[in-house]
Structure formats: structure tokens, C-alpha cells
Amino acid sequence: MSETEYLTFSEFLVNAPLYQKAEFSDEVIEYYADGHDENSRFKIRIKMSYFESVDVYCPECGKYSIFGLDYDGEDTSEPGGVYFYTIVYFCSRNSNHFLRFTLLIQEMFIQKIGQFPSLADLNSYDVKKYSKVLEKKYFQEFTKAIGLAAHGVGVGSFVYLRRIFEFLIEEAHQIAKSHLEWSEDLYCNARVNEKIGLLRIELPDFLVENTSMYSILSKGIHELSEQECLAAFPVMKLGIEMILDDKLAKREKEAKQAQATKAIQELHGKHSVKAK
Numbered sequence: 001m002s003e004t005e006y007l008t009f010s011e012f013l014v015n016a017p018l019y020q021k022a023e024f025s026d027e028v029i030e031y032y033a034d035g036h037d038e039n040s041r042f043k044i045r046i047k048m049s050y051f052e053s054v055d056v057y058c059p060e061c062g063k064y065s066i067f068g069l070d071y072d073g074e075d076t077s078e079p080g081g082v083y084f085y086t087i088v089y090f091c092s093r094n095s096n097h098f099l100r101f102t103l104l105i106q107e108m109f110i111q112k113i114g115q116f117p118s119l120a121d122l123n124s125y126d127v128k129k130y131s132k133v134l135e136k137k138y139f140q141e142f143t144k145a146i147g148l149a150a151h152g153v154g155v156g157s158f159v160y161l162r163r164i165f166e167f168l169i170e171e172a173h174q175i176a177k178s179h180l181e182w183s184e185d186l187y188c189n190a191r192v193n194e195k196i197g198l199l200r201i202e203l204p205d206f207l208v209e210n211t212s213m214y215s216i217l218s219k220g221i222h223e224l225s226e227q228e229c230l231a232a233f234p235v236m237k238l239g240i241e242m243i244l245d246d247k248l249a250k251r252e253k254e255a256k257q258a259q260a261t262k263a264i265q266e267l268h269g270k271h272s273v274k275a276k
């Protein structure tokens with residue numbers, strides 16, 4: 001892991017999983033003596049020019065916000081040249097909302113050893129709405145998967161997504177079965193990506209047009225590498241979100257129709273009363 005994997009120091013702060021070590025140059029970390037006599041000790045600081053405001057989801061505001069640096073400083077230094085460093089950012093909308101990061105710095109290596117709010121909270125912002133259309137058990141697994149992936153856990157996070165994806169495909173299958181032209185034999189003998197094609201009436205077009213993305217689903221758990229899973233994670237997550245977006249839209253449409261039907265009935269009721 002090197003600083004080149006994170007474009008900026010702020011990006012490292014916000015996106016790095018806990019305990020991952022990143023090497024930064026002495027351009028970023030500055031060692032300095034706090035005095036001129038024999039009692040002076042070495043302190044560290046991260047150069048101010050490396051701090052920029054960060055644009056992240058604020059769980060308190062419930063939307064994206066710009067966070068500005070409020071405080072940075074070395075908390076304590078331990079024997080062996082280990083330093084603990086705390087950085088606090090405040091939400092530009094409300095100064096009671098903050099992001100706090102604790103770093104462990106040794107030589108040119110930085111490890112993020114603590115953060116609040118958690119990476120998972122910062123990353124699960126856009127999925128809360130799906131709790132309305134996804135069974136509780138699967139919704140919990142969805143947020144768990146996002147949290148695991150945020151911590152660099154590939155296979156584990158992927159297994160959760162795969163279960164949710166398969167559950168949603170099965171839901172679509174149950175509806176499709178009632179169609180007159182449906183062939184259950186054809187479906188049962190098809191590969192996963194072919195099944196998605198057969199369910200085209202019940203699934204979002206994008207998913208159906210890009211079924212090759214899901215060939216990874218045909219692989220057994222033991223064949224999957226950690227890296228392969230992390231790489232496939234965003235694609236699987238998007239596929240799940242697209243199915244759920246469709247469900248949300250359908251739900252909204254049905255609610256509007258019910259509202260309109262009720263309004264028409266009420267109107268009709270008033271008119272009939274008048275007519276009497």
C-alpha cells in the first residue's frame with residue numbers, strides 16, 4: 001500500500017480501511033524538535049497544505065456536506081518513535097457534526113486506527129431507502145456487505161451480495177412463472193446469466209443487456225479470489241440497486257394510484273350526496 005493508491009491525504013483519511021498501512025513521503029509528515037536544548041523532543045505534524053476540505057456524506061445531516069479541518073495534533077508519542085495523531089473535521093452545515101480520525105504514525109508509515117462515524121456509516125448512505133423494498137434479513141446483509149467491503153474484505157462481502165442478488169432473481173422468477181408463455185424447464189436448465197435473460201420482463205433492462213457481468217455468479221465460492229470479489233463488488237451492488245430502484249418506483253406508482261382512486265371515490269361520494 002502506498003500513497004499513490006490514494007490521490008490525496010484527505011482521500012486516504014476518508015476511504016482507507018482501518019489498520020491498512022500507507023507510506024507517505026516526508027513531504028506529508030514533518031518531524032520537528034519542540035525546543036533547542038537537550039530536553040527538546042521530536043514531534044510530528046502533517047503539513048497543513050495536505051489538508052483540504054472533504055466532501056462526504058454526513059450521517060447527521062442525512063446528505064452530502066463539505067467538512068473543513070478544525071483541529072489536528074499529536075496526542076501522545078510512545079517509545080520506539082510511535083506517534084498518535086488525531087484529526088477532526090466539522091460539517092459546514094452544522095458545527096455539531098464532525099468526523100474524527102485517529103492515526104498511528106511511525107517513520108513514514110501512517111495507519112488509520114480509529115474513526116467516527118464508521119466507514120460503513122459513511123458508505124451506506126444511499127442504501128437506506130431500500131429497507132422499504134428489501135426483506136429485513138437481506139437489508140441487514142446488504143449493509144453488512146458494504147461495511148465488509150469498506151474494510152477490504154472481498155470474499156465475505158461478495159457472498160452476502162450474491163445471496164441478496166440470488167434472492168431478488170428468485171423473486172422475479174416466482175412472478176415470471178405466472179406468465180402464460182413461461183417455460184420452467186428452460187429456466188431450470190439455464191446458466192445464471194441466461195436466467196437473467198429469461199426474466200427480462202421482470203428485471204431492469206440494464207441488467208438483462210449486461211448479463212455477462214454476472215458470469216462470476218456461476219463460480220463456486222472456493223474458486224473466487226479475494227481480489228476478484230472486490231473487483232466484482234461494485235457491479236453486483238449496482239445490479240442489486242437497479243432491481244431495488246425498480247421496486248421503489250413501482251411502489252411509489254401504486255401508492256399514487258391508490259391515492260388517486262380514493263380521491264375519485266370521495267369526489268364521487270360528495271356528488272352522489274348532493275344529487276339526493
Ligand SMILES: [Zn+2]
Nearest residue numbers: 058061091097
Ligand atoms: Zn452535517
